[in-house]
Amino acid sequence: MRRGILLAVGVGVMLGAGADRAAGQPATGEAVDPAAELVGRLDLERYKATIKGLTQFGDRRQGTRRNRDAVDWIEAWLDEVGCATERLHYTYETPPPRPRPPIRAGGARPLNPTEPTPTGGRIGRNGSGPGGSSIFGYRRRTGVIRDPMLQPDEALRALNMEEPVDGPRSQVYCTKIGSTRPDEMYILGAHMDGHGFGEAANDDGSGTALVMELARILSAPDVRTERSIRFALWNNEETGLNGSRAYVEQRRERQGLEDPPGSGRYPEPRWLGMIQHDMMLFDHGAPGPDGEVSPVQRREADVNIEFQSSSELAAESRDLAFVFKAANDAYATDYPAMVGPHMTNTDSTPFMNVTPSISLRENERGMHIGAGWDPHWHQPTDRYDTFSDDDFRLGLNAAQTTLAAIAQLAGAAIVEP
Numbered sequence: 453m454r455r456g457i458l459l460a461v462g463v464g465v466m467l468g469a470g471a472d473r474a475a476g477q478p479a480t481g482e483a484v485d486p487a488a489e490l491v492g493r494l495d496l497e498r499y500k501a502t503i504k505g506l507t508q509f510g511d512r513r514q515g516t517r518r519n520r521d522a523v524d525w526i527e528a529w530l531d532e533v534g535c536a537t538e539r540l541h542y543t544y545e546t547p548p549p550r551p552r553p554p555i556r557a558g559g560a561r562p563l564n565p566t567e568p569t570p571t572g573g574r575i576g577r578n579g580s581g582p583g584g585s586s587i588f589g590y591r592r593r594t595g596v597i598r599d600p601m602l603q604p605d606e607a608l609r610a611l612n613m614e615e616p617v618d619g620p621r622s623q624v625y626c627t628k629i630g631s632t633r634p635d636e637m638y639i640l641g642a643h644m645d646g647h648g649f650g651e652a653a654n655d656d657g658s659g660t661a662l663v664m665e666l667a668r669i670l671s672a673p674d675v676r677t678e679r680s681i682r683f684a685l686w687n688n689e690e691t692g693l694n695g696s697r698a699y700v701e702q703r704r705e706r707q708g709l710e711d712p713p714g715s716g717r718y719p720e721p722r723w724l725g726m727i728q729h730d731m732m733l734f735d736h737g738a739p740g741p742d743g744e745v746s747p748v749q750r751r752e753a754d755v756n757i758e759f760q761s762s763s764e765l766a767a768e769s770r771d772l773a774f775v776f777k778a779a780n781d782a783y784a785t786d787y788p789a790m791v792g793p794h795m796t797n798t799d800s801t802p803f804m805n806v807t808p809s810i811s812l813r814e815n816e817r818g819m820h821i822g823a824g825w826d827p828h829w830h831q832p833t834d835r836y837d838t839f840s841d842d843d844f845r846l847g848l849n850a851a852q853t854t855l856a857a858i859a860q861l862a863g864a865a866i867v868e869p
């Protein structure tokens with residue numbers, strides 16, 4: 453189902469960048485919609501190639517050489533496409549281990565790799581089932597693979613062998629500076645670290661590549677935005693959102709400050725919203741009674757846009773989520789979007805009480821991914837070759853969604869380069 457590009461023109465005019473739009477209009481006087489033009493610059497093969505590029509560093513686990521090499525590679529890539537990079541530095545120390553929770557019948561618990569993959573079984577809502585969970589239907593146990601020897605590919609196993617060491621960390625971001633409101637920005641994020649001894653292709657190479665592709669398109673010389681946009685590739689997500697937490701801690705108080713005074717420069721523009729992308733590819737439906745998940749993308753696959761209903765900015769975040777839903781309605785080519793109130797366990801969480809925050813994902817984190825809908829999550833099978841074009845296209849549709857929404861929100865225009 454190809455939808456929407458023609459419908460989009462009206463939306464673009466309505467939300468468009470006022471006088472800035474004039475430069476993007478052809479001589480015939482026919483309106484050019486900047487969002488449609490920019491979305492047209494996304495390309496499935498380029499998106500796949502950027503994911504593939506990230507997978508050369510294995511699972512990019514934090515605290516290792518393969519992670520630092522990936523940060524360097526992302527930084528060089530962003531500079532190459534014209535998005536000037538900076539780094540945020542912090543220190544990561546592994547917290548003392550927490551006592552393990554007792555195992556509940558039907559409940560999720562990390563896999564023991566020496567056991568065959570266990571399956572869950574049908575459970576009910578709000579504790580009516582044996583799991584005492586709010587998840588409906590069949591579920592499949594989830595967990596993080598901790599044994600590198602479970603990666604059958606010898607070269608990848610060798611690449612992923614180094615264990616993390618506590619200490620200094622850094623993460624990269626780059627910024628498109630706004631033409632009329634350089635002091636305000638939207639933040640587009642994804643985490644570049646992974647684990648599980650695969651290639652972290654989906655979690656979260658798919659989100660990282662999405663943010664990188666948007667940085668490339670929005671940094672083109674003929675693209676102007678009224679407001680600033682920052683592209684952030686968080687590190688240490690898998691250890692507890694430590695990279696994004698460090699960013700909020702270090703930079704929250706600097707929002708909107710002109711530095712040096714009178715320079716017209718805003719090192720930390722005021723935050724207008726944070727949009728996270730985490731696991732974009734795989735929506736194959738629920739496990740069956742045997743715990744198995746379909747090998748093909750389901751016909752009902754969609755982009756899940758979530759806000760957190762318990763956050764202090766729930767209403768503002770919900771409104772932001774529906775801007776993205778409308779952008780998907782108008783501009784996405786293949787897959788629709790749904791909005792839900794359960795954003796959790798990703799790098800938008802540290803932002804959610806400070807600025808409107810949403811996440812885009814393949815599925816809802818708690819109800820779906822937590823119930824085992826993605827059997828490659830944190831597994832050695834999270835590899836580039838595991839995914840089909842139908843999977844990659846779901847990620848591309850999320851990219852279309854965010855690019856169209858941010859073009860409208862930041863006031864994008866196509867101008868003479």
Ligand SMILES: [Zn+2]
Binds near residue numbers: 689730
């Ligand atoms: Zn993730």
